[in-house]
Every structure is written in structure tokens, then in C-alpha cells.
Amino acid sequence: MAARHPSLVPLSHDHHHGLVLALRCRKQALGQLKPMGVAGLAERAREFSEFYKNNLALHFDAEEKVLFPAMRTTVPASAALVDALTQDHHRIHELLPKLELKVELAKSLFDLGDLLERHIRKEERELFPLFESQFESADAERVGRELATFLRPSPNSAGTIP
Secondary structure (H helix, E strand, O other): OOOOOOOOOOOHHHHHHHHHHHHHHHHOOOOOOOHHHHHHHHHHHHHHHHHHHHHHHHHHHHHHHHHHHHHHOOHHHHHHHHHHHHHHHHHHHHHHHHHHHHOOHHHHHHHHHOOOOOOOOOOOOHHHHHHHHHHHHHHHHHHHEEEEHOOOOOOOOOOOOO
16 A cells, blocks of 8 residues: 555544544444443443544544545545545534433444444545545645644543554
């Protein structure tokens, strides 16, 4: 696999952590991680909620305010892909209250893990290669600088995903 454009590396780094969490959520929902049962589901729900609050919310904001508009402008044919990715963001956000209310935790965790993984794979396999092939170096670097203003790690975000 070719190296990511430096502008996208912070997003890809977040994606790695998101994929690890997505896998844990699905395994927990299927009873393949300890502690099993209600205690394990509650632990994973807390982990997902904290990851969203400390990482995903900023990540989604950066994509929606910087990357996605840049893609629409530079690569108008990316509009349907960007719309689908934005809908994924909204769906993930809509599912979060189920974790806090502990409603159907196994199903909610499995669905969130599945959606998060599919979303990340779509960005890594479709959106990012399109960005890298269509953006001139100076424009890509400008996008990277703008993304960095959103993605500066907060002191609370360190170590959310072991």
C-alpha cells in the first residue's frame, strides 16, 4: 500500500484506532471478549462513547468542515461519496444515545462497530485515493493545515484506545 499524503496521515491515524475499537465492539456484542455479558457490554459502550467524545467528534467535524467541502469543490464527482460518508457520521451520532441508555447494548455495539468499520474502509479505499490523485500538492497541503486546526489532540484524548 502506498503511503498516505501527509495531509491525510492524522485522519488515517484516527482510522486505525477506530478500526481497533470497531472490532472490539463487534466481538463484545458476540460474546467473544471478557468480561462477557452485561458488564462487558457496558464497558465497551463506555469506551465507544468516550472515543466518540474525545476523538470521533473532532474527526467528523474536520472532515465535514474541511475535507468534504474541498472534495466537492475540486472533485465534483465525489459528491455522492461525500454525501454517503456524511450520512454515516450522522447515523453514528444518532446511535450514541442507545449506548448511554443501555438499550439493546449488544445490537447497538455490533451495529456501531460494523458501521464505523465500513465507514473507515470507504474513506481509506475510495475517498483518500481520490483526494491523492486529484489534488495539486499546494492545495493538498492547505487542506492538511486546515485539518490540523481541528485535529489538535486535547489533553483528555491520550490513551483512549489502549
